[in-house]
Amino acid sequence: SAAEKGGYDYFMLKEIAEQPKAVADTLLGRIDASGSLTLDEVRIPASVLREVDKVVIVACGTAYHAGLIAKLAIEHWTRIPCETELASEFRYRDPILDQRTLVVAISQSGETMDTLMALRHAREQGAKVLAICNTNGSTIPRESDAVLYTHAGPEVAVASTKAFLTQLVACYLVALYLGQVRGTKWGDEVGAVVRELSDIAGAVDAVLETMEPVRALARSLADKNTVLFLGRHVGYPVALEGALKLKELAYMHAEGFAAGELKHGPIALIEKDLPVVVVVPSPRGRSVLHDKIVSNIQEIRARGARTIVIAEEGDQAVVPYADHLVRIPATPTLLQPLVATVPLQVFACELATARGNEVDQPRNLAKSVTVE
Numbered sequence: 102s103a104a105e106k107g108g109y110d111y112f113m114l115k116e117i118a119e120q121p122k123a124v125a126d127t128l129l130g131r132i133d134a135s136g137s138l139t140l141d142e143v144r145i146p147a148s149v150l151r152e153v154d155k156v157v158i159v160a161c162g163t164a165y166h167a168g169l170i171a172k173l174a175i176e177h178w179t180r181i182p183c184e185t186e187l188a189s190e191f192r193y194r195d196p197i198l199d200q201r202t203l204v205v206a207i208s209q210s211g212e213t214m215d216t217l218m219a220l221r222h223a224r225e226q227g228a229k230v231l232a233i234c235n236t237n238g239s240t241i242p243r244e245s246d247a248v249l250y251t252h253a254g255p256e257v258a259v260a261s262t263k264a265f266l267t268q269l270v271a272c273y274l275v276a277l278y279l280g281q282v283r284g285t286k287w288g289d290e291v292g293a294v295v296r297e298l299s300d301i302a303g304a305v306d307a308v309l310e311t312m313e314p315v316r317a318l319a320r321s322l323a324d325k326n327t328v329l330f331l332g333r334h335v336g337y338p339v340a341l342e343g344a345l346k347l348k349e350l351a352y353m354h355a356e357g358f359a360a361g362e363l364k365h366g367p368i369a370l371i372e373k374d375l376p377v378v379v380v381v382p383s384p385r386g387r388s389v390l391h392d393k394i395v396s397n398i399q400e401i402r403a404r405g406a407r408t409i410v411i412a413e414e415g416d417q418a419v420v421p422y423a424d425h426l427v428r429i430p431a432t433p434t435l436l437q438p439l440v441a442t443v444p445l446q447v448f449a450c451e452l453a454t455a456r457g458n459e460v461d462q463p464r465n466l467a468k469s470v471t472v473e
């Protein structure tokens with residue numbers, strides 16, 4: 102009913118709008134005023150976490166994209182080797198797991214069969230499993246050694262939005278907690294990240310306030326067949342997520358690429374007027390990557406692509422090559438997906454509506470996939 106949707110036409114729109122609160126709720130009580138993390142609910146003893154020599158993340162779909170970003174955060178902040186794997190592939194490749202492996206299973210519903218089977222396999226091999234989950238008492242947390250709940254509230258739309266942002270928050274918390282427990286020597290960088298993470302809900306809100314041009318752009322592209330998404334570093338999983346949203350909602354051919362791979366094949370796809378969304382890393386921080394992606398934008402534009410550029414406020418280098426420029430607030434590099442994903446969600450939702458598709462219940466899809 103309209104009341105359930107809180108005045109929005111679709112659950113997806115409501116859930117997109119709820120993201121600042123979902124993010125704040127997931128952070129609540131987990132970072133104290135001094136910047137240290139209290140995750141007592143993660144009932145894996147510190148002594149066990151100190152011995153972990155590898156982290157393996159398993160998940161599907163959107164949760165998998167959160168896991169790809171988590172890998173970058175975990176390795177950068179803790180220096181523990183981490184891999185992220187599609188849960189549906191995991192147990193079929195004889196993965197190397199033992200008592201010192203921490204497996205993180207990410208699932209909104211807590212009922213995804215592929216993820217459940219992956220975590221069962223991991224536990225059989227002696228690994229410890231930590232679930233990141235949005236559904237209290239669901240199967241995945243029940244079968245895990247510990248759980249960190251995301252507090253997104255119920256997500257009804259099949260296309261995941263607020264669950265994704267809260268999965269990212271939970272992943273950052275796990276990464277920082279691992280570093281804290283293990284006494285990782287951090288410089289000022291991580292202190293600043295913790296402070297910015299504590300306030301990030303405001304940045305998500307600021308993005309939501311500026312989405313009207315993105316909606317207008319989406320409507321203008323309703324008759325296109327293909328949209329490509331490019332990113333690097335954390336922007337690559339964001340590109341994959343933008344493409345997944347467009348596939349499931351708009352039923353369009355959408356693909357995400359690591360921008361550095363363009364020249365190894367995908368650049369052959371670029372033709373006149375092809376919409377290409379580019380997620381640009383911060384010009385501060387990893388500025389080498391920023392400069393490389395600016396050349397990628399130049400290259401595709403020279404071949405006629407219509408460039409839709411998502412870039413930090415104040416990034417002037419992209420301006421000459423952006424047919425459409427979407428500004429996002431400046432954040433530390435690793436946190437950028439929390440703001441960069443939001444325009445892609447809005448874009449996909451509006452394109453789906455413009456194409457007359459059922460936004461909350463896309464064809465052929467179920468909210469939770471309980472078969473392998």
Ligand code: AGP
Nearest residue numbers: 162163164208209210213260261
């Ligand atoms: C996302 O928009 C999807 N509908 C889908 O990829 C989903 O994220 C995936 O099936 C995993 O679900 P889960 O988080 O409930 O395990």
